[in-house]
Amino acid sequence: MEIRDPSPGLYNEDLAPAKVRNWGSFSIFNVWTSDVHSLWGYYLAASLFLLCGSFTNFLLAIGLSSLVIFFLMNLIGYAGEKTGVPYPVLARASFGVWGANLAALVRAVVACFWYGAQTAAASGAVVALLIRSDSMLAFHKSTQVLGHSGLEVICYVLIWALQLLIIQKGMETVRRFQDWAGPAVWIAMLILAIGLCVKAGGFSFDHGIPMDVLLAKTKDAGVSGEPGSFWALMAVGATWITYFAALYLNFCDFSRYARDKDAVKKGNLWGLPVNLIAFSLVAGITTIAAFKVYGEVLLHPEQISAKFDSWLLALIAALTFAVATLGINVVANFVSAAFDISNVFPRQISFKKGGYIAAAIALALYPFAPWEGNAAHFVNAIGATMGPLLGVILVDYYLVAKRNVNVAALYQEHGEYRYEGGWNVNALVAAGIGSVFSTFLPNFTSVLPSWWNTYGWFFGVAIGGGVYLVMATLRPRHAIAPVRA
Template sequence: MDIRDPSIGLYNEDLAPAKKRNWGTFSIFNVWTSDVHSLWGYYLAASLFLLCGSFTNFLLAIGLSSLVIFFLMNLVGYAGVKTGVPYPVLARASFGVWGANLPALVRAVVACFWYGAQTAAASGAIVALLTRSDAIMAFHKSAHLLGHSGLDVICFVVVWILQLLIIQNGMETVRKFQDWAGPAVWVAMLVLAVGLCVKAGGFSFDHGIPQDVLLAKTKDAGVPGEPGTFWALMAAGATWITYFAALYLNFCDFSRYAKDKATVKKGNLWGLPINLLLFSLVAGVTTIAAFKVYGEVLLHPEQISAKFDSWFLALLAALTFAVATLGINVVANFVSPAFDFANVFPHKISFKTGGYIAAGIALVLYPFAPWEGNAASFVGAIGATMGPLLGIILVDYYLIAKGQVNVEALYHEDGEYRYQGGWNTNALIATVIGALFSSILPNFTSLLPAWWGIYGWFFGVAIAGLAYYVLATVMPRTAGAVPAKA
């Protein structure tokens, strides 16, 4: 739809409702192959598979949690299809036309941090390949710059530049990249799995890894307790659901280009429960086979490829997983802040410029490598606030507004979503309440039990959503004058 006389501080062509809707089922499916098939995604999937304790437990924990992910993504995706607007614009309906900058910038900050972390992971796969050469290994050990080895810096900058090239023509380039990268990663995954299973003499669901070794290797997955127990399975499922916390918010950045709700639902079905189960299964089987072949627990694919005798196979594996990590960076950590930063000053910042800002922040962070230190807990605390944001947006859209959004008013500063000077006080109060229980108390105090942090995102969604519903019932919004609905 065309927006009539939008406010200059709320509109540009990138933030306008999508006019060209040519994303089919395959493109929606590949949003998820790009988001999941990364080095960190592989590590998490393999870890959770092993921590489930058995194939049956894996189907229960990862299967059921994948269905929850599918359900939540459909809720967000349908809103994107119906309105055609990106996440920060949709957030204006619940937070106010100016208040939406709060949830947008929270999402953008988390994305910038992980943009740098994922770029470092992708470049690390290239470094692991290159250091197979004695001469390059010598350079890697001797040359240092900005607190890293010279080789690390060179590979990081090269990968950083490659990502900028992907978005030169906006979202259409992103679609074409992920349509190619997603299937390529699956081919490489299967080749890796089949090759190792042949060497191991067959595939197995029984890993045979000593429990103390398994727990030490998978500690970063955040799943406590004895593998296979009820609470370990609960934690595994919660971790898998929470892993997608960022994309629940901004999946509408992609679904708004879909042809209809059926396209989103079908793409999500193949990309989430089906793809997630198969990806986790392949990652787990590959790790088990690698343990039988090499006698080590290798939860990172670049560790496995480093064992290959063949340079060609090592090159193929390193490049494929580097590309896969670029995929998640573009989908999860580039597109969102590109729209989020554009939302702050739309008359000055375009989608492309917003993406450059996110990439620039990641580059500035690189010498400090905060993702390797205690700052990870800080970002985890900030990231947990995404739970309250999702709870508020979903409650507002489905329970308060009954799925009706005045799209025209989203671009008018004096329209229906002005609330109190452009800020919805109800949403701000609910965000603080939700963040208190999802992020602040579990991360910065000892008032709550240790297990609370595992489910912090869930508490954030539920508590903030409930608080917002109560506040919106007691102090309901007033209808605006612009009649156009979506």
């Protein structure tokens, strides 16, 4: 739709409702192949596989949690398809035209952390390839810069810069990139799995990893009970769901370009439960085969490719994993941060400039490497910060506004979404209370039990959304006109 006379502080061409909606189910599907098929996605799936204790438990936990992910993505995806607006603009309906900046900046900061984590993973795959050379290995061991080896720093900066080239021509370039990158990664993953199974002499669902090895590898996961227990499986499902916490918020950045609701649903169906289960299955098979071949648990695919005898196979694996990680970084992190930062200063910062700022922050974070350590801990800590925001937005859209959004008013400073001076106090209080229980108490105090961290995102969604519903009942908003497209 055409926005007439928008407030300058709330509008630019990148934040406007999508004018061209040509993304079919295949493009939506490839949002998920780009998002899931990464080194971090593989690393997390392989780590969770160890907690399950058996292949059957793994497929059960991942399968059920993938259905939950599918359901949640449809909820936010349908809102994006109906309104045609990106996440920070949609957030104006619940947080207010200025309050949405707070929700946008929280998502942007998370994107910067993930941007750095994924870039580090991709550069690690290149490092693993290069150190097969004796001279590169010597350089890797002898040169230290900013707490990392000189080779790691060089590869990180190169991968970091390469990502900026992909985004130069906007979202259509992103779509074309993900449409070929996702399937290419699937081919490489299958080759890796089949090759290892052949080398191992076949495949068996009895993974053969001794319990003492599983316990040693999962001792820092913060899960009560040994691998395969009920609570371990619950933690696996919770962590897998929380892994997508960032995209629950900004999937509308992509679904806004969908042709219709059916394209979103079909793309999500094939891209989420079907693709997630298949990808996790391959990750589990590869982990088992690698243990049989090399006698050790290798959770990182670049660790496996580094052991290949063939330079050519190692090169193909390294490049494919790097491309896969570029895909998720562009889709899940660059795009979100670009829209979020642009939303705060729309007159000064465009989509591209917002992305460059996020990339610069990720580069500044590299010396500190906050993403290093336990995968589940990082995922749950980062994901918990976004739970209350999602709870407020979903409750507002589906239960309070009844899916009616006045799109034009999202761009009006003195329109329906001004609330109290541009801020919806109901949403701010609800998100604040939710954050106390999802983020601050579990991460910065010992008041809550240690297992709380695993489910922080869930507590954030439930408490934030529940408090908002109560406050919206006690302090009701004005009636909202139906969406005008």
